[in-house]
Amino acid sequence: MTYCVGLKLDAGLVLLSDTRTNAGMDNIATYRKMFFFEQPGERAIVVMTAGSLSVTQTTLARLNEAINDEMADETTSIMKAQTMLQVATIIGDTLSRTRREIAEQCRDLRQQASASMIVAGQRCGGDMRMYLIYPEGNFIQATEDTPFLQIGEHKYGKPILDRVVTPATSLADAQKAVLLSMDSTLRSNLSVGMPLDLAIIEKDACSVTTRRRIEDGDADFARMSAAWSAALRDSFVKVTI
Secondary structure (H helix, E strand, C coil): CEEEEEEEEEEEEEEEEECCEEEECCEHHHHHCCCEECCCCEEEEEEEEEECCCHHHHHHHHHHHHHHCCCCCCCCCCCCCCCCHHHHHHHHHHHHHHHHHHHHCCCCCCCCCCCEEEEEECCCCCEEEEEEECCCCCECCCCCCCCEEECCCCCHHHHHHHHCCCCCCCCHHHHHHHHHHHHHHHHHCCCCCCEEEEEEEEEECCCCEEEEEECCCCHHHHHHHHHHHHHHHHHHHCCCC
16 A cells, blocks of 8 residues: 655645555565656646556556657647646546556456546646546545645544645645654554655746655654654643543
8 A cells, every 4th residue: 555645835735655565574565656747947747646556557657658759749748738637637537548447457356456646736837736636537636625635545644634734834844744644654554664755846946846765764754753752642641631
């Protein structure tokens, strides 16, 4: 399984994903879940994936194939699409078609073939957008009322986001929020694991302004996790009923 979270804020987009795909006792696999499509100054798009690797990898391969096609246009390539809505539509259509094809291939084996994606970015002259794309290809958009989206094992990391994240949250506080959201998930679900990938797209930069890989044993992440645990224990002791 996996956990990916994205925040759409007044100041920019903050995105975080883990890399674990299997957490059996003797079968732990790591695959990147965050992918970049970027032409600095013109557009920056980040895609995060959860679900069947066969579906997500084939979908991404088809998106890249369409980008490199000499006949590509705004209806087929996310690097030529005129708006982020068109980007989401292209990705949704590709995901839906891929899922159906692989599900049919796996039908006799009674295996699941499903995936979802978070797509976030900005094109020069357009607004920042972030979408959650469902396996069927339809999608919803992050709004001021719901400024964050999650896929995968999201339940453990949702409470802190509900309590602290608003569109006005600063990028610095947003990084802290998504990392603590991931820390809560890591502690409660073995199917989510290190390393982590963090990305930030500042508003109107139209480029990925921050990329960071957080490895297992990262000193800053461990210090933040320990401080958060201590603060929770201290608050718990102080609460009366």
